[in-house]
Amino acid sequence: MSMKKKNEDVVVAQSAGFCPGVKHAIEQVMALEASGKKPIYTLGPLIHNKQATQMLEMKGILAIDKPADATNPRGVLVIRAHGITPDLQKEIETLGITMFDATCPLVKHAQNIIAKFAVQDYTTVIVGDKEHAEVIGLMGYTQNRCHVVSTLQEAQALPHFDKVNVVSQTTQQESTFFEIAEEIKKHADQCQISNTICQPTKDRQRETMEQAQHADLVIVVGGKHSANTARLAQLCKGLTKHVQHVETEDELDENLVKKAKKIFITAGASTPSWVIDSVVHRVTHLRHPIILKVINRP
Template identity: 70%
Template sequence: MEKEQDVIVAKRAGFCPGVKSAIDKVLELAAGQKPVYTIGPLIHNKQVTDMLSAKHITSIDFPHQATDKSGVLVIRAHGITPQFQQEIESCGMEVVDATCPLVKHAQNIIDKFARQGYHTVIVGDGEHAEVIGLMGYTQGRGTVVSGPEEAKKLPHFDKVNVVSQTTQKESVFYQTAEEIKKHADMCQISNTICQPTKDRQKETIEFAQNADLVIVVGGKHSANTARLAVLCRELSSAVQHVETEKELDETQILKAKKIFITAGASTPEWVIDRVAERVKQLRASTHP
């Protein structure tokens, strides 16, 4: 933890191990001779996607969109459905699977219980790429709910396996699982929230509630950053969600006594550093 003039930068801010590994893999591949294609944007962060485009790493939705078939296709950290994986692997191009091992763990748990006849309920965002991928392992018996309120509308199941999107808020997962228990004869609860997300949430709860201002750095379209911002708003009355230092509300920064800076799993370190640097500069200019 870095502490300087009451500006604290979260130790766990920025890239999680899954995202970091996917980016490292892609950059290593881009250093070779072949063009590199990612199936969907590698992460939802404009600064990173701009940097990848500059290195001719192209995001496509389907293998047939690759203009050079001698290139490499990369499956991103979120993972995909097994059906789509099969399609990609049989398209004739070289494939590199950068699915995060912790997403794979969730896929394996769903697969195991779905094969035993369990219905799967995923607590998460049904439109998120990871959840779309997870649904592919449910043997066609899967439902996504965003929280306990939606879970109340579920029908009755003989056997249900409750899993989580890896970046879900832990309290939401357990409240939802409690509700789902009422809808099943047999209920298997598999907390598949990944450890880096749990650690980030724990750190956020500890520091955000003692700050006068929380700055959340990360893409406006990044689901995990948006969720982190929601968590911070529950803990602190003043929260700024910014993509870069240019969006900072300087008046708030000068007024606040204690500032906590954190970031989503898809935010690069250099973006966090620039925000932290700008915050410290501003405060140094008025509190010499």
């Protein structure tokens, strides 16, 4: 995502938009489509963004809920950047359909760390969202000794462990992870802390927190079901006067946009650049309609 400054008082995050893992998965799927492979199934939506999912459907790239929904054996079944459990992978292999694994290498890294300690009899505690596809995939590597917690209160309620390995969902907030890890230390004889938050997430969160302090309106662009987008909006609360989480430019609070002195626009890891551009365009138009007319003149 390139930095765009339409005017001095509106700043767009350099880190806004697709993370390397999502970008790579999309590029791989587009390359499959361009090579004529049909149909292309993805196990769950390739990215958590309604607009992008609609665009992919128009190209014949179909999101399915379970491997058995891939009814055409000549198709290709793509595993998303989030990854899956080893059991689900075996199930796909028995179907005989071609499988393409687009699991992000940074998610694979987290899976490998879990597997390495699980075989040494460590119980795994994952700091993350129980329902999230990545976390469900990570749980598959724990040898069925696993807890998932997302709050300090949940960590306080954990039992005592002989050996525990604390890992993180890759998009978790770092301060939350360390706070929970400190609590879990008190519950174990041996505690391994494996910070598996990915670097692109750390960079995005750091930039968002820095810039939010200088803005009086932060606009976070991305799907309402995208956990990492919602977390960005959450991070800004308390750092700036107003935070708006929007999926498209139509949801902007025009009054706030016109009145704000300084606006910072950021976006989740699954927000396409054209959605961000539309929001930036509308913001600029609302604040400086004359400038935009000149920019748009052929």
